[in-house]
Amino acid sequence: MSQRTRLTPEQRREQLLDLGIRLFAHHSLDEMSIDLVAREAGISRGLLYHYFGDKTAFREAVVRRAAEALVAQTEPPATGEPVERLLHSMAAYVDFVDANYEGYVSMVRGAASDPVLREIYDDAFGALGGRIFEAAPDFVPDTPAARLVVRGWLAMSEELVLSWKKDPAGLSREDLLGLLAGSLPMLLDSLET
Amino acid sequence: MSQRTRLTPEQRREQLLDLGIRLFAHHSLDEMSIDLVAREAGISRGLLYHYFGDKTAFREAVVRRAAEALVAQTEPPATGEPVERLLHSMAAYVDFVDANYEGYVSMVRGAASDPVLREIYDDAFGALGGRIFEAAPDFVPDTPAARLVVRGWLAMSEELVLSWKKDPAGLSREDLLGLLAGSLPMLLDSLET
Incomplete structure (x- = not known):
């Protein structure tokens, strides 16, 4: 308790967002209720409202954080052959979706219907x-x-990774990555001909 | 009025669905209010409720009809070279999205969040x-x-057609069709190697 009170409001907010991100891995946004988050954080619902305003604001903050993590984790290496760097980045994308499947799917669905989530997703x-x-x-x-x-x-990549995660259809992770990273140069080449 | 009363309930329902499909071309599902449909049909709101139960049921019936139209209109010719038949089918898809842009976009978005619309879309x-x-x-x-x-x-095809419709990015309809129909054999080939 004494440790908790020593945190600044900003630190406390960050801590709750970290929890939100951990929940995002295995929970849809709809499942991420104030009750669940407050219980997991060991705080009152009122305190959660205090830090985030309402459930929608908390979800938006979590999705924003998840989108930032996605962009950061899929950063390609600074050097190397273009196809290798693309492969590296796509491998990180597959791993991100794999590790955050429930949250990711609900983010994609939410982005289709909610303008704020759509903006985060599009960004x-x-x-x-x-x-x-x-x-x-x-x-x-x-x-x-x-x-x-x-x-x-x-x-296409998103659809392929989400479908593959549900049913690999006989494709190994390497097969999938080859398909993802190999298709972009082909598509761009076909544009030029 | 005498003509209207001679229609069977099923015919009347069909007539209202035809109107819904016409509205779908240039209106999102959210815009397709009971007020709008009743006004366009020249009937009372109550009568529309009588035929469809509620606004959600009417929307679902319209989306089902639109999905059937999409499948029917993109039917490839029975004979010809595979790539030519695919091109023909994709041309019909582009034309369908072009003619029904507002409704189509809202159907895609609705399918992401509404289980019934998702089932129609997935089917x-x-x-x-x-x-x-x-x-x-x-x-x-x-x-x-x-x-x-x-x-x-x-x-990918859906994303390309919807993005192209918003901004053609210098691609003609033929360029787009070539990209759509040309990419599938390439992707399938890359699977085998």
Whole structure:
């Protein structure tokens, strides 16, 4: 108790967000009730409301934190061949979805219907897509058409990883990664012909 | 008025669904209020409730009808080269999204959050995907991995068409169709190597 009171409000908020992120791994956003979070944190519902305003604000903060973690964890290595760097980044993406399946699926669904979640989601995927152009300007010409293709490829990648997680369909993780990282250059090449 | 009363309840229901489909072209599901539909149909709100129960049931019936129309309109020609048949089907898909953009976008979003709409959507895309295997068994080997790839390719196609509709990014309709129809064989080929 004495330790708890020594935390600043900002630290306490951070601590609750860390808990939210841990819950996100195995709970949908709908399951992340104030009751559950307060119980897991060992605090009162009132205190949780005090730090986040309401359930929606807490969820948004968790999704924002999850989206930041996704972007950070999929950062490609600074050097190496473009395809290798893409493979590395996609491996991190597969691992992120694998480790946070329930939360991730509900984030995707929430983004379709909730404008705030959609903005967080779009920002994250905008960052993932934009990074491809920054990381490999020789490999990927930055044109509006290429940006369109990258958007489509990201949508395919998400569908493939989520479907594979439900049913691997005989594909190993390496098969999946080969498909994900190999398809982008092919799609971009087909744009030029 | 005399003509209206001569319709059977089933015919009247069909007529209202036809109106719903016309509204679907340029209205989101959220915009398709009982007020709007009743006004457009020239009937009372009460009569609309009588035929469909409630607003949700009407929306579901309209989405079901729209999904059926999508599957029917994208039916590939019975003969021809696989790639040509796929091109034909994708052209019909692009035209459907183009003609029903507002309703289609809201159907996609609704499917993410509403279980009933999701089932209708999944059934329609299951039919679109399954048809690819029925139409061209030599072209597309029907394996679980190929089914997974087709799911991903459909997700990419949807994203590409919706993004292209918002901003063509310098791509003509033919460029887009070439990208859509050309990418599936490439993706399936990359699965085999």
